[in-house]
Amino acid sequence: xxxxxxxxxxxxxxxxxxxxxxxxxxxxxxxxxxxxVPGMYCAVCPITVRKALANVPGVTKASASLEKxxxxxxxxxxxxxxxxxxxxxxxxxxxxxxKEEPGK
Numbered sequence: 001x002x003x004x005x006x007x008x009x010x011x012x013x014x015x016x017x018x019x020x021x022x023x024x025x026x027x028x029x030x031x032x033x034x035x036x037v038p039g040m041y042c043a044v045c046p047i048t049v050r051k052a053l054a055n056v057p058g059v060t061k062a063s064a065s066l067e068k069x070x071x072x073x074x075x076x077x078x079x080x081x082x083x084x085x086x087x088x089x090x091x092x093x094x095x096x097x098x099k100e101e102p103g104k
Contacts, residue, residue, distance in 0.1 A: 030060070032074045033082060035096040037089060040069050045094065052092035056080050070099060 037049055046064035049071050053062035058079025064071040073085055082098050089096040 029077050030074060031077050032061075032072065033085070034099040035071045035073065035085060035089065036069065036099045037064065037071050037094050037096045038069050039094045040064070040066050042066075046071075048092050049089055049094055049096075052088045052094075053085060056084055056088045059085070071096065 037045075040046055040049065043066065046066045049064040050062050053059055053064075053071060053073050056075070058076040059073060060076065061074040062071060063073075071089070075085070086096050086098075
């Protein structure tokens with residue numbers, strides 16, 4: 001038995017596959033990292049760091065802690081990178097570095 005699929009149906013299937021394959025969602029991975037920010041020394045510092053990180057395209061959540069001298073950032077790794085996060089804090093006046101997680 002032979003199955004016939006119309007040319008229009010084939011085009012629709014192909015277009016759907018290609019649309020999915022080339023969307024950012026197909027390749028995106030949300031990541032959460034912790035950055036060490038040793039230069040924070042006052043109550044305004046974490047606010048400045050958080051705002052700088054939040055303004056990076058692809059960042060969905062950013063928080064900073066004066067007590068821990070670190071920032072926790074959730075971002076779409078298809079839209080930004082750890083280097084871009086470090087650059088954002090540097091531009092705001094604070095050096096930062098990826099904090100290695102224990103056991104990694």
